[in-house]
Amino acid sequence: MLTTDQMRAAEAALFDTGVEEWALMSQAGHGAAQWIARLAAGGPVTVLCGPGHNGGDGYVAAAALKARGLTVRVVAPISPQTDLARHAASTFEGEVLSDGEGLKGTVFVDAMFGIGLSRPLSHEHRALIRDLHASHERAVALDVPSGVDCDTGDVVGGEGDDVPHYALTLAFGAWKPAHFSGPALATIGAARLVDIGVPDRDGEMRLSLPERIAPPAFDAHKYTRGLVAVVGGAMAGASLMASRAAALAGAGYVKWLSEHDHPGHPPDLVKDNAPLADMLGDERIGAVLIGPGLGRDDTARERLEAAVRSGHPLVLDADALVLLTPEILAAETDAPILLTPHEGELSRLCDAFDVAGDTKRERALALSQASGCAVLAKGADTLLASGADVRFFPPASRWLSVAGSGDVLAGICTARLAATGDAMQAACEAVHLHGRAARHAGAGFTATMLAEAVHPALEDML
Numbered sequence: 445m446l447t448t449d450q451m452r453a454a455e456a457a458l459f460d461t462g463v464e465e466w467a468l469m470s471q472a473g474h475g476a477a478q479w480i481a482r483l484a485a486g487g488p489v490t491v492l493c494g495p496g497h498n499g500g501d502g503y504v505a506a507a508a509l510k511a512r513g514l515t516v517r518v519v520a521p522i523s524p525q526t527d528l529a530r531h532a533a534s535t536f537e538g539e540v541l542s543d544g545e546g547l548k549g550t551v552f553v554d555a556m557f558g559i560g561l562s563r564p565l566s567h568e569h570r571a572l573i574r575d576l577h578a579s580h581e582r583a584v585a586l587d588v589p590s591g592v593d594c595d596t597g598d599v600v601g602g603e604g605d606d607v608p609h610y611a612l613t614l615a616f617g618a619w620k621p622a623h624f625s626g627p628a629l630a631t632i633g634a635a636r637l638v639d640i641g642v643p644d645r646d647g648e649m650r651l652s653l654p655e656r657i658a659p660p661a662f663d664a665h666k667y668t669r670g671l672v673a674v675v676g677g678a679m680a681g682a683s684l685m686a687s688r689a690a691a692l693a694g695a696g697y698v699k700w701l702s703e704h705d706h707p708g709h710p711p712d713l714v715k716d717n718a719p720l721a722d723m724l725g726d727e728r729i730g731a732v733l734i735g736p737g738l739g740r741d742d743t744a745r746e747r748l749e750a751a752v753r754s755g756h757p758l759v760l761d762a763d764a765l766v767l768l769t770p771e772i773l774a775a776e777t778d779a780p781i782l783l784t785p786h787e788g789e790l791s792r793l794c795d796a797f798d799v800a801g802d803t804k805r806e807r808a809l810a811l812s813q814a815s816g817c818a819v820l821a822k823g824a825d826t827l828l829a830s831g832a833d834v835r836f837f838p839p840a841s842r843w844l845s846v847a848g849s850g851d852v853l854a855g856i857c858t859a860r861l862a863a864t865g866d867a868m869q870a871a872c873e874a875v876h877l878h879g880r881a882a883r884h885a886g887a888g889f890t891a892t893m894l895a896e897a898v899h900p901a902l903e904d905m906l
């Protein structure tokens with residue numbers, strides 16, 4: 445995944461090796477045409493071409509679609525402004541209109557602006573896009589929906605609903621942050637990457653895709669598979685649900701360290717209510733979760749301090765994130781710590797650690813660097829920051845926006861942390877397991893149902 449500046453640098457590096465600009469544009473346009481042809485299924489296509497190279501890609505796609513025998517019209521409210529874009533336009537031998545008056549068709553292709561967008565869309569351009577969107581059955585955006593800032597996913601000078609919804613967005617050469625984060629997520633639709641020959645380097649920002657989870661080793665026993673300790677608090681239900689999710693996410697043994705009882709306590713979950721510091725002294729513990737249902741009073745703070753002092757790998761969620769301060773973390777050892785804040789908790793933590801950022805990515809990175817912890821910033825556009833690295837995730841089921849969903853995720857994170865010993869790997873595996881579990885749980889599920897669905901999700905990922 446590349447920012448606009450990194451994308452331009454990657455292209456420049458390719459040109460330095462002798463690759464022609466036209467070769468890139470040609471690959472982008474032809475690659476796009478293949479996708480558009482599928483969506484058009486023989487129906488008419490209208491391509492809205494802008495003045496720059498995004499428009500150039502549009503002309504190339506239009507010519508390729510026409511060569512396939514489709515009816516293709518180009519709408520170009522601004523003529524091409526560079527030699528390359530003019531050359532691309534010259535390859536399209538069909539009808540070029542200056543407005544979209546009365547046009548109807550199957551697919552509307554938005555090739556107005558890409559990474560070169562430099563100011564808000566004019567009212568005329570916004571209206572043109574809206575009208576073409578309405579008069580076609582499906583819409584495809586080339587690189588990004590026009591009007592979206594590639595680096596942030598913000599709508600430049602507008603709100604999320606100023607940009608219509610696209611069935612498909614075709615990213616050229618590399619993902620941009622806008623494809624997986626920010627308000628643009630509501631408009632992007634399915635995102636697909638079109639290869640234009642930009643090499644895949646091991647960059648700091650990447651899209652995380654599900655990888656196989658390692659099954660237990662042949663000589664595994666419950667402790668080597670991961671002993672998870674879930675610290676409970678005043679509201680026992682939340683930590684109980686997290687314990688259940690941890691157990692189904694592959695932990696060998698889950699201990700519920702709770703002073704309170706709960707009627708839903710299953711027989712296969714060991715509960716221990718000896719003094720917390722004693723219980724956390726168990727060397728065999730692979731990872732500790734604290735936060736769900738913890739409470740925010742002095743007792744809760746003492747339990748959090750004991751968990752941090754224990755030196756075990758940690759997942760801090762919910763109330764633990766409300767209580768956390770740099771002073772509490774000062775007791776930290778070298779053990780990995782994963783913070784799992786939602787947007788409100790992330791803001792609070794940024795205040796507590798005295799860091800700031802314009803975007804969620806920048807805030808999560810700043811918090812990770814200030815705290816030394818990995819930061820899994822949850823939400824519709826979940827992302828993970830660790831040191832300088834950022835991982836984005838494909839969008840998950842919207843039904844995950846239910847109370848207790850975060851407790852389940854925290855439980856899964858802790859099981860994976862106990863199994864892998866690596867906060868970044870654990871968080872990536874957990875996000876995919878959580879998303880997969882939501883698919884198994886279907887629609888309108890509760891958090892308890894989601895926790896149970898972690899079981900078939902794990903099987904999918906083996």
Ligand SMILES: NC(=O)C1=CN([C@@H]2O[C@H](COP(=O)(O)OP(=O)(O)OC[C@H]3O[C@@H](n4cnc5c(N)ncnc54)[C@H](O)[C@@H]3O)[C@@H](O)[C@H]2O)[C@@H](O)CC1
Pocket residue numbers: 455465466468469472473494495496497498499501525556557558559560561562563564565566586587616617640
């Ligand atoms: N360099 C290349 O050869 C390649 C370029 N590619 C395509 O080229 C795009 C980037 O091309 P450009 O750098 O030309 O940028 P764009 O085509 O995104 O837009 C730049 C043009 O739009 C104008 N503009 C920007 N914002 C405007 C606004 N709000 N209202 C009116 N005019 C506005 C600028 O003055 C400029 O003429 C990528 O998104 C991608 O689609 C890729 O296909 C890869 C290859």
Ligand SMILES: [K+]
Pocket residue numbers: 498554555556557558585586587588589590
């Ligand atoms: K576009």
